[in-house]
Amino acid sequence: MSWVGIESDLFDGGxxxxxxxxxxxxxxxxxxxxxxxxxxxxxxxxxxxxxQRQLMPRKQQLPVSPVxxxxxxxxxxxxxxxxxxxxxxxMLRRYLPVNGPWLVDQTTSRAYxxxxxxxxxxxxxxxxxxxIRIYDVDRALSCEFVLDVVYTSMSPIVHIVNVxxxxxxxxxxxxxxxxxxxxxxxxxxxxxxxxxxxxxxxDGRELVAGSSDDSIYVYDLEANKxxxxxxxxxxxxxxxxxxxxSGNLIYSGSDDNLCKVWDRRCFIAxxxxxxxxxxxxxxITFLDSRGDGRYFISNGKDQTIKLWDIRxxxxxxxxxxxxxxxxxxxxxxxxxxxxxxxxxxxxxxxxATYKGHSVLRTLIRCYFSPEYSTxxxxxxxxxxxxxxxxxxxxxxxxxxxxxxxxSPVRDCSWHPNYPMLVSSSWDGDVVKWEFPGNGEAPCPxxxxxxxxxxxxxx
Numbered sequence: 001m002s003w004v005g006i007e008s009d010l011f012d013g014g015x016x017x018x019x020x021x022x023x024x025x026x027x028x029x030x031x032x033x034x035x036x037x038x039x040x041x042x043x044x045x046x047x048x049x050x051x052q053r054q055l056m057p058r059k060q061q062l063p064v065s066p067v068x069x070x071x072x073x074x075x076x077x078x079x080x081x082x083x084x085x086x087x088x089x090x091m092l093r094r095y096l097p098v099n100g101p102w103l104v105d106q107t108t109s110r111a112y113x114x115x116x117x118x119x120x121x122x123x124x125x126x127x128x129x130x131x132i133r134i135y136d137v138d139r140a141l142s143c144e145f146v147l148d149v150v151y152t153s154m155s156p157i158v159h160i161v162n163v164x165x166x167x168x169x170x171x172x173x174x175x176x177x178x179x180x181x182x183x184x185x186x187x188x189x190x191x192x193x194x195x196x197x198x199x200x201x202x203d204g205r206e207l208v209a210g211s212s213d214d215s216i217y218v219y220d221l222e223a224n225k226x227x228x229x230x231x232x233x234x235x236x237x238x239x240x241x242x243x244x245x246s247g248n249l250i251y252s253g254s255d256d257n258l259c260k261v262w263d264r265r266c267f268i269a270x271x272x273x274x275x276x277x278x279x280x281x282x283x284i285t286f287l288d289s290r291g292d293g294r295y296f297i298s299n300g301k302d303q304t305i306k307l308w309d310i311r312x313x314x315x316x317x318x319x320x321x322x323x324x325x326x327x328x329x330x331x332x333x334x335x336x337x338x339x340x341x342x343x344x345x346x347x348x349x350x351x352a353t354y355k356g357h358s359v360l361r362t363l364i365r366c367y368f369s370p371e372y373s374t375x376x377x378x379x380x381x382x383x384x385x386x387x388x389x390x391x392x393x394x395x396x397x398x399x400x401x402x403x404x405x406x407s408p409v410r411d412c413s414w415h416p417n418y419p420m421l422v423s424s425s426w427d428g429d430v431v432k433w434e435f436p437g438n439g440e441a442p443c444p445x446x447x448x449x450x451x452x453x454x455x456x457x458x
Contacts, residue, residue, distance in 0.1 A: 275313025
């Protein structure tokens with residue numbers, strides 16, 4: 001079939017890609033209308049030009065086909081004589097990485113972390129068996145040891161590995177030279193805690209970490225010392241991230257059910273945030289920033305992803321839940337109570353809520369899709385039910401559900417430039433999903449027998 005034929009089937013009313021991905025057939029309607037501003041910003045980044053839509057008045061709700069986009073460029077309808085970044089995103093965002101999967105690696109150890117490097121040339125995966133594997137994307141994700149790695153375990157020490165040193169062979173660097181960064185300040189010697197989350201700043205000069213002692217830590221890599229400790233929450237800080245490239249704003253999420261915003265330029269009082277965002281009914285497992293210093297998403301143990309606008313934050317965390325949570329439940333051991341699925345926080349400050357995936361047993365991660373190729377049009381997440389879910393930011397629709405694994409998918413990563421997504425699971429499989437694929441036959445469904453074990457793991 002020609003490319004035009006494939007494109008027509010997939011995006012001019014057909015649902016071949018959706019069916020192949022195994023996604024929900026739910027109609028393309030929002031379960032809760034997303035905030036007009038974030039919808040407009042998303043559409044500006046990933047939507048077709050107005051002039052193109054005017055050429056197809058009866059199909060304005062559908063994506064403009066590449067043929068029409070090319071004709072519009074040749075006719076210079078935009079007046080620029082070329083595609084804008086939004087035009088490119090509109091072309092690329094329709095090619096979701098849902099074909100496959102193709103096996104990248106198969107181990108006997110649970111995979112906990114899997115991420116592409118910022119430029120997409122490398123991929124790193126971390127496993128429970130104390131192994132970190134690094135893959136060369138340009139060599140079809142073959143295993144290589146060529147990346148700067150930062151990792152941590154349940155201790156106050158973060159290890160950084162610079163394997164691109166000109167004086168040391170890469171493999172030796174990975175296996176031998178691991179520099180330990182001590183996150184215990186001089187005032188708290190003899191005190192210990194575990195680190196649940198660690199992130200680089202955009203410029204690579206700092207690390208921010210969330211810990212089991214309810215705190216946020218910032219480490220200055222140039223000065224090689226801890227520069228800031230904030231007692232941030234009343235429970236474990238499971239996730240932290242810098243809000244944007246400035247490094248001034250930090251977002252944090254905790255088992256106290258709160259998201260907090262910290263502005264390092266203007267601490268009003270010791271350990272006091274710039275604002276608090278309420279809406280989750282259970283603890284927060286992961287945060288991802290949109291990178292604009294305004295919007296971010298959170299994954300929660302209440303089985304939802306929430307989209308936040310920090311301009312809606314408040315300084316007051318007092319909210320009468322009125323016995324809303326009248327059930328006993330622990331995400332480490334139990335299924336989520338059916339009676340809790342339709343509960344709503346009475347003081348919910350979120351912009352939108354996305355449901356369908358499952359957050360149990362471990363700190364499952366969620367992300368915005370890449371800006372370059374999709375205009376951050378989608379949100380994607382792993383899930384306890386062994387799948388990867390992709391949601392449309394604006395409509396809330398599940399646009400794809402990727403099925404292969406037989407155990408929880410804790411992490412997954414969308415390539416920053418290509419229609420490629422890699423998922424990793426507790427079943428030990430690391431697999432890639434692509435559009436249109438690499439010409440090879442996908443790997444068969446994973447039929448390994450996995451005994452369900454209910455024990456806690458971060």
